[in-house]
Amino acid sequence: MDLNTVAEVVSPASVDQWRPGDAWLGGGTALFASPSPEIRRLLDLTTAGWEPLTWRPDGLEIAATCTVATLVAQEHELIEKCCHAFLASFKIWNVATVGGNLCASLPAGPMIALGAALDGVCRLLGPSGSREVPVRDFVTGEGCNVLRDGELLRSLFLPHAFLNTPSAFRQGSLHPYGRSAALLIGRRDADGAFVLTVTASTTRPYVLRFASPPEPEMLQVALAERIPETAYVRDVHGLPAWRRHLTRMYAEQIRAELS
Template sequence: MDLNTIEQVTDAADAGAWRPGDGWLAGGTYLFSEPQPHLKRLRDLTAYRWPALTDGPEGLQIAATCTIAELREYPNELFAQCCDAFLASFKIQHVATVGGNVCAALPAGPMTSLTAALDGWCTLEGPDGVRRRVAVTDFVTGEGTTMLEPGEFLRSIFLPASALGGRTAFRQGSLHPLGRSAALVIGRVADGGLVLTVTASTKRPVQLRFAHLPTPAELGTALEGAIPDDLWVDDVHGKPSWRRHLTRMFAEQVCGELR
């Protein structure tokens, strides 16, 4: 879509002070998908040329400008499963970015699912260069809303080695074979217990931690306690009651697989 209010596109590194009407540009697949009448200038983050993936003994740092195609090359099955949950063409996967998907804060955003499930931390940078760290599970606050302040951008997401090395199980369901995710549940074994992350069916990521692998009854009780009625997504891709059913079913399947 043409953004007919844009007057200038500039390298983020040379853009100077943040001003009203500014917006951040990375891949642009979401930005150019609908009108953005409030924007007048785009600050291109790709000008920073951050390395897409930086792997080290402490964990993996994913640049916000890392594309989905680049991320998919990382040798971890969960990465591929979440990248495939986009159901996007290869052209989109070579342009869309991890940071853009997380910042869009769509319930079905699979990069939010992946990074939240692996205990990811966001590094946010403000217009004054000051950085702060926020857990992915806290960063997305609702449908289309995040903790970003005016002028802030997502610099990178860090995944700790302890989470990357954990055994995982993945379940995802949609109304249609090529439909948007209605429920996406990821389980991870950690210290003999379970870390269960729910996305797509809820307006923001919900994470539950168990000291042991829970029984179906324990799972059901924990999910009911963690997800109030107003947190379930209600749209054309699925009603709350169906999403609740899928989520519990997937949670039981994930736990059974990891057991």
């Protein structure tokens, strides 16, 4: 879609150049997907020169401008599954960015699921400096997040401690190539803890932690108590009751697999 209100593209761009009416441009697959008449300038991040992936002793830092194609090439099982949950063509994979998926903050965003499931941290840059926000707290609702005016997502950090822990993945859609209606990831930590992350079926990520794998009844009670009925998404990709059913069914499958 053409953004016919845009009068200027600033490239390269930095946080001190932002002003009202600006939008940060990464891959653009989300930005150009819908009308945005309030945008007057695009601040291009693709020329910032950020290294897409940086392996550190304590984990993996993923630049916001890292494409899905670059990320999936890491051949990490859970990362691969989350990338394939985009259900997009190779053309989209080579343009869409990790940061764009997080900042769009749509319930079905698989990078949101990946980051929340591995206790990922978002590094944000803005006019007042930098700050870090856990992925599970970054998205606050459907299409909503904690970014302030002028802030941008610089990178997503995934701790090494959780990158190689046993995990289980479940994803379901109305159609074989449809948008995720429920995407759940479970993991078992070195201390025996069981962590379940619920996304796509809900308006924001929900992370449930247990000291050890819970009994089936305990898990279902926790899902009912910690995820409000109003948190389940209603749209053309699935009704709330069906999404809730998928969530509880997948949660039990993951619990059994990791027990």
